[in-house]
Amino acid sequence: MTTHEPVPIQARRLTKRFGSGAAVDDVSFTVSRGRIVGLLGPNGAGKTTTIRMLLGLAAPDGGDALINGHPYAALRSPLQAVGTVLDAGGLHPGRSGRQHLRIAAAQAQMPTSRVDDVLAEVDMTQVADRPIAGYSLGMRQRIALATALIGSPNILVLDEPANGLDPAGMHWLRLRLRAFADAGGAVLLSSHVLPDVQQIADDIVVMQSGRVVADVTLADALVEQHGDLERFYLELTGHGSEVR
Amino acid sequence: MLRAELLKLTTTSASKIALGVGAGGLILTQITSVTMLPALASGRFGSIPDGLADEIPSLDLATAGGQLAALSPLGASGGSGSLGIAVIAIVLMGVLAGTGDYRFGGIVTTALAQPNRIRILTAKAAAAGVAGLVTGAVFAVVSAATLLGTLAITGMPVAVEPSIIVAVLARGVLAIACLTIVGLAVGILARSQLAGVLVMLGILILELVVQSIAQLIVGSLPVWAQLMPLALTDALIGTSEAGLSLPAALTGLLSLTAIALTLAAVALRRRDI
Numbered sequence: 403m404t405t406h407e408p409v410p411i412q413a414r415r416l417t418k419r420f421g422s423g424a425a426v427d428d429v430s431f432t433v434s435r436g437r438i439v440g441l442l443g444p445n446g447a448g449k450t451t452t453i454r455m456l457l458g459l460a461a462p463d464g465g466d467a468l469i470n471g472h473p474y475a476a477l478r479s480p481l482q483a484v485g486t487v488l489d490a491g492g493l494h495p496g497r498s499g500r501q502h503l504r505i506a507a508a509q510a511q512m513p514t515s516r517v518d519d520v521l522a523e524v525d526m527t528q529v530a531d532r533p534i535a536g537y538s539l540g541m542r543q544r545i546a547l548a549t550a551l552i553g554s555p556n557i558l559v560l561d562e563p564a565n566g567l568d569p570a571g572m573h574w575l576r577l578r579l580r581a582f583a584d585a586g587g588a589v590l591l592s593s594h595v596l597p598d599v600q601q602i603a604d605d606i607v608v609m610q611s612g613r614v615v616a617d618v619t620l621a622d623a624l625v626e627q628h629g630d631l632e633r634f635y636l637e638l639t640g641h642g643s644e645v646r
Numbered sequence: 647m648l649r650a651e652l653l654k655l656t657t658t659s660a661s662k663i664a665l666g667v668g669a670g671g672l673i674l675t676q677i678t679s680v681t682m683l684p685a686l687a688s689g690r691f692g693s694i695p696d697g698l699a700d701e702i703p704s705l706d707l708a709t710a711g712g713q714l715a716a717l718s719p720l721g722a723s724g725g726s727g728s729l730g731i732a733v734i735a736i737v738l739m740g741v742l743a744g745t746g747d748y749r750f751g752g753i754v755t756t757a758l759a760q761p762n763r764i765r766i767l768t769a770k771a772a773a774a775g776v777a778g779l780v781t782g783a784v785f786a787v788v789s790a791a792t793l794l795g796t797l798a799i800t801g802m803p804v805a806v807e808p809s810i811i812v813a814v815l816a817r818g819v820l821a822i823a824c825l826t827i828v829g830l831a832v833g834i835l836a837r838s839q840l841a842g843v844l845v846m847l848g849i850l851i852l853e854l855v856v857q858s859i860a861q862l863i864v865g866s867l868p869v870w871a872q873l874m875p876l877a878l879t880d881a882l883i884g885t886s887e888a889g890l891s892l893p894a895a896l897t898g899l900l901s902l903t904a905i906a907l908t909l910a911a912v913a914l915r916r917r918d919i
Contacts, residue, residue, distance in 0.1 A: 458761045459754060460918040475761035486758055492751040494658060501657040508650035509759035549755065 408471030410435055410557045410588035411456060417464035418451050425451045427612040428465070433557075433588045433605075438579055440603035440620070441592040444639050447609040449592045450488075453561055456590075457486060469557065481510035485550030487543075487560045495535035499526055499545045502534065503552060510553035520548040525574070539566030547575070558582060560591040564598045576602050600624075600631045610639045647760050651773035654752070660742040665781050668735025672785055675721040675730055676792035680705060685800075707797065710805040716793045717811060718883050719785035719818035729850055732785055733876070736778065736822050737829035737850065741842040743774045744833020744910075753919055763914045767834070771827050771907055778826030782819030790815060814883060817892070821879045824903045828875060831906035835913050850876060873898050 411433035418426040426448040433439045443449050454460040456467045458474035469477060469484055477483050493502055503517040510516075521527045524544040534542065543566045550558060558579070564572055579589050579602055593599050599606065599620075606623055608616040615638045616623070620631070627634040655661045684707050706712040721730040747753040760766050790811065797804055804811075829846055836842035853874040860871045871877060872890050878899040881889030890898060 454918070457758060459757055477761070480761060481759050484758070488754055489751050492747075492753070492755040494746070494750045494752060496659055497657050501653070505650050505653045505657070506755065506759075508653055509647065509755065 407435070409433070409468070410470060411439075411559070411590055412468040412471075413452060413456060413465070414468065415465035416452060416455055416462050416467055418448075418455060418460060419463050424612050426455070426462075429609070429612070429614050430465075431607045431614060431617050433590045435556075435586050435588050436583050437604045438583050438589040438591065438602055440599035440606045441590060441609065442594075442596070442599060442606055442635060443592075443609035446611075447639070448612040449609055450561060452609070453488070453559055453590070453592060457484070457488075457559060479511060479553070481506075481553035481555065482512075483553075483555055484557045484559060485553060485555040486558075487546045487550050487563050489561070492549075493534045493537075493542055493545060496533060498531045498533055499537070499541075499548075500530040502545060503530075503548055506549045506552045512553055516552055516554075520551045523551060523578075524548040540568055540571050543567055544571065556587045558587065558589045558591075560589065562593055563591055564593060564595055572598065596631050596635055606631075608635060608638050615639070647765060647769035648772050650756075650759070651769045652776060654746065655743055655773055655777050658746060660746065661739050661777060664735045664739035664742065665784065668732045668739075668781065669784055669788060671731030671735065672719075672721050672788050673792070675732070676716070676789055679721070680707070680716040680792050681796045681799075684796075707793075707800070707802055708805070713793060713797070713804065713806050714810070714814060714884075716796075717789055717806075717814045717818075719782055719789050719815060719822060720879065720883065721789070729854060729876070733825065733850070733879075734847070736781060736825050737832075737846050738843060739777065739781065740774055740826040740829020740831075741833040741836070741846050742839065743770065743777065743826075744830040744835075745837060745839040745842045746833075748837045749839055757919045764911055767907065767911050767914055770830060770834070774826045774830040775823045778823030779819055781826065782822030785822060786815040786819055789818075817896075818883045820896075821882045821899060824899050825875065825879060827903050828906045831903075831910040834910040853877070873902075875899075875902060878902060 409432050413429050413431050416426055416429040417424060429448065429452055431439070441449050441452070451460060455462045456469065456474065467473065474480060474484070500517060500521065503520060504514060507514055507516050518527070521530050524547050526541065526544050526548065529537070529541065534545065537545070543563065547563060550560070564575060567575060579591070583589055583604070591602070603620050605619050606616065607614055623631060623634045627637070684705055705715055707716065720732045747756055756766055757763070760769070794804070832846045832849070833842040836845055853876050857867060857871050857874070857877065860868055867877070872881065877889060878895050881895035882892065882899050884892055884895070889895065
């Protein structure tokens with residue numbers, strides 16, 4: 403007997419217009435359980451707008467943005483379903499990392515004890531009581547990741563999660579996301595750093611001028627360009643690229 | 647959500663500074679208006695030139711009216727016709743509570759935790775209301791302590807019934823909570839901290855200007871001018887004879903708060919974050 407579990411992340415013909423132009427135009431892709439999908443594209447390609455529509459932060463002008471088969475706004479405990487890293491992570495420089503996570507735990511309806519768990523997970527326990535103003539970019543990114551993990555979600559949506567991470571931090575992130583996906587989680591991450599995506603992702607979705615120009619497995623992309631993801635990406639996003 | 651919003655207010659310095667500045671300013675205002683000026687005017691303290699005593703604007707603490715005026719949690723010189731530091735601190739605390747989430751991107755985390763924007767606003771308003779009640783309670787203690795201390799020092803009896811004292815202080819605390827929520831709504835509408843502060847101060851200063859002009863032209867305060875924030879606050883606290891009745895002032899201030907929140911709710915619902 404088979405069970406029909408909803409797709410963790412599904413964009414169906416998503417469209418968003420700002421003024422007369424379409425920032426996102428008829429975008430469709432899915433992120434399945436156990437998969438890490440890299441969302442790639444140049445600045446202004448529509449990656450962040452797509453992510454914001456998936457998370458209910460921006461209203462689509464057309465199409466559907468679904469999390470576990472439902473619009474984000476219909477999720478009963480959103481932070482327990484989806485962990486998110488967006489922008490600077492909403493970190494107030496006057497608060498300590500621990501205070502920020504206590505607020506996040508309250509928002510996620512999780513016990514305060516969960517704060518110590520996620521601090522340990524991102525290796526920030528020692529500096530948790532220092533003001534965020536004194537954190538490096540990498541430390542802020544770790545606190546942002548801890549915020550995403552606080553609700554013990556099974557979906558992660560990460561916008562440039564590797565920003566500011568040192569090699570050890572990058573290694574940790576790679577292992578953490580792999581373990582997360584191997585445990586049945588689904589990960590959507592946008593990034594400009596192709597080598598990082600090449601090391602982490604199972605599938606890639608490439609956007610250009612608001613449209614999806616490639617939605618393939620990483621293996622297929624590498625086979626097509628003899629193991630060179632950068633060449634694959636530049637061919638799609640450079641001059642004269644066409645919708646595949 | 648309420649707990650998270652309360653944590654936001656208690657883990658940043660803005661609300662603590664607003665409370666500290668408001669309480670410190672109120673203490674100075676009360677000591678000046680309730681203790682020093684009446685003492686100067688009566689000749690019990692210092693020496694002033696002949697004929698000048700009558701020119702000093704002081705409260706007559708021997709009367710129930712004077713003692714009531716000294717009880718206002720917004721300061722003896724607060725309310726309609728003036729803009730005390732306590733009022734400024736309260737509304738700015740509300741504005742900063744409304745803009746704080748926007749300034750550092752926390753509104754995104756908040757919206758991810760609670761996609762229903764009306765519930766976000768409800769939690770924020772409740773937290774701001776609690777902050778306003780706590781601030782109002784501190785201000786009420788300052789005002790009551792200054793009056794009772796001054797009466798004890800000068801040997802004057804308390805001329806106001808304890809129940810009336812409690813009622814004045816309670817209405818003052820309620821008015822302060824409403825002003826904090828109005829500030830919050832302005833902050834959410836403005837989003838930018840600077841814009842929120844300027845708009846809020848502009849509203850209060852505009853009220854004083856409009857009231858002065860209206861009084862000059864008409865000779866008394868027209869009803870519409872009594873429906874502005876400071877006038878409603880003063881009328882609700884009820885330490886002066888002028889203004890609306892208590893029920894009308896209560897209805898007016900609650901309505902003003904509800905209108906401000908409704909406008910903030912419409913803006914919050916319609917905006918992409």
